[in-house]
Amino acid sequence: MSQSFVLDGKGIPFEDGQTILQAAGNAGVFIPHLCFHPEFKPHGSCKLCTVKVNGRHTASCTMRAMPGMVVESNTEELNGERRALTQMLFVEGNHFCPSCEKSGNCQLQATAYHLGMMSPHFDHFFPNRAVDASHPEFLLDFNRCILCSLCVRASRDVDGKNVFALSGRGIKTHLIVNAKSGRLADTDFSLADKAASVCPVGVILRKRQGFAVPIGERRFDKAPIEASAKEA
Amino acid sequence: MDAPRKLKVATTSLAGCFGCHMSFLDIDERLFTLLEHIEFDRSPLTDIKHVSPGTDIGIIEGGLCNAENVHVLREFRQNCRILIAIGACAVNGGLPAQRNHLPLPVILEEVYHTSPGLANGLIPNDPELPLPLNKVHPIHEVVKIDYFIPGCPPSGDAIWKVLTDLLAGREPELGHGLMHYD
Numbered sequence A: 001m002s003q004s005f006v007l008d009g010k011g012i013p014f015e016d017g018q019t020i021l022q023a024a025g026n027a028g029v030f031i032p033h034l035c036f037h038p039e040f041k042p043h044g045s046c047k048l049c050t051v052k053v054n055g056r057h058t059a060s061c062t063m064r065a066m067p068g069m070v071v072e073s074n075t076e077e078l079n080g081e082r083r084a085l086t087q088m089l090f091v092e093g094n095h096f097c098p099s100c101e102k103s104g105n106c107q108l109q110a111t112a113y114h115l116g117m118m119s120p121h122f123d124h125f126f127p128n129r130a131v132d133a134s135h136p137e138f139l140l141d142f143n144r145c146i147l148c149s150l151c152v153r154a155s156r157d158v159d160g161k162n163v164f165a166l167s168g169r170g171i172k173t174h175l176i177v178n179a180k181s182g183r184l185a186d187t188d189f190s191l192a193d194k195a196a197s198v199c200p201v202g203v204i205l206r207k208r209q210g211f212a213v214p215i216g217e218r219r220f221d222k223a224p225i226e227a228s229a230k231e232a
Numbered sequence B: 001m002d003a004p005r006k007l008k009v010a011t012t013s014l015a016g017c018f019g020c021h022m023s024f025l026d027i028d029e030r031l032f033t034l035l036e037h038i039e040f041d042r043s044p045l046t047d048i049k050h051v052s053p054g055t056d057i058g059i060i061e062g063g064l065c066n067a068e069n070v071h072v073l074r075e076f077r078q079n080c081r082i083l084i085a086i087g088a089c090a091v092n093g094g095l096p097a098q099r100n101h102l103p104l105p106v107i108l109e110e111v112y113h114t115s116p117g118l119a120n121g122l123i124p125n126d127p128e129l130p131l132p133l134n135k136v137h138p139i140h141e142v143v144k145i146d147y148f149i150p151g152c153p154p155s156g157d158a159i160w161k162v163l164t165d166l167l168a169g170r171e172p173e174l175g176h177g178l179m180h181y182d
Ligand code: SF4
Pocket: A094, A095, A096, A097, A100, A101, A102, A103, A104, A106, A107, A108, A109, A144, A201, A202, A203, B181
């Protein structure tokens, strides 16, 4: 007989080694997440996927499923905490969705919609972060980086290039480009890289593609993010 | 029995582009239905200059880019039972806030002195002109806001949904398709 745990009152089957997030996703139950990507080792940093396991908070993208666990996820309390985390991500950067090419395809924005985030709530930092437009094919707009490290993992583990890194600590953590000049043009980053397509938000953007698909006809305009649970 | 009292609604555009007001008018003929339940107080639609005390709903478009915006916002908060932020600029500063990483003197210099084609430009200093703020701020950073309708602009349907929810005494809710930040 297969093993299972209980998620919000529903039995979820799982296989050995699967995390709570993966097992839930296979069963079609969406748990919000930002730094998790099915093709990469979990990073466990954004905490959006936090659930309660037997009453204790834990990141569901790193926690292995165990038989008999009692897991809460879609509760007012946890969604409220997730909403607050999302609001902090918005005010820490500069997220002006109407002028962002990622709008409608953005996982942060779609997650905020899912959580019913009506306002940023907190005071904005309005940080000053220069964009890097040096590369002939790609633009880096650091204003929107949520430090999920997916580009770091993709470039290092898949592309074997190590183009990106997270630098600094705590509130000062920021994304850097591994070149002496710090510019993307001075790396071997290229269109074929996994890191070129992995950013969940609007940082790593292909040049000359702006508005190829109009606003209103993009991925999350068509279906909300919770409809893509199985991709987790 | 008397018909229930009409709710008094005031609206204004601070550091906005009036796009949200235009979108409000996009509720089209539903405006007639709305007018059975509300009457307008201070608003660009009436040209009334000050918010009457006891106004039920204040709708604010745009963020705060100068001292006058702050005065108007406070007048709304003082006189309105419910305050609604409408549109990206009111919610997070929007397009005007994209000046926030530049020092104000640098912006004024460039706009009035150093841009090509400007001969002996002067930075306007008429005492009637409100002073610009160092940074553009969303309105919830200055007064309490009760409800938010994000979008640039929010659709007529989103605005209609929030207003009709409120008129019916429901907690306003925008589902998928009406909830947009763009
Ligand atoms: S990255 Fe996403 S949330 Fe940020 S501005 Fe772009 S669309 Fe909006």
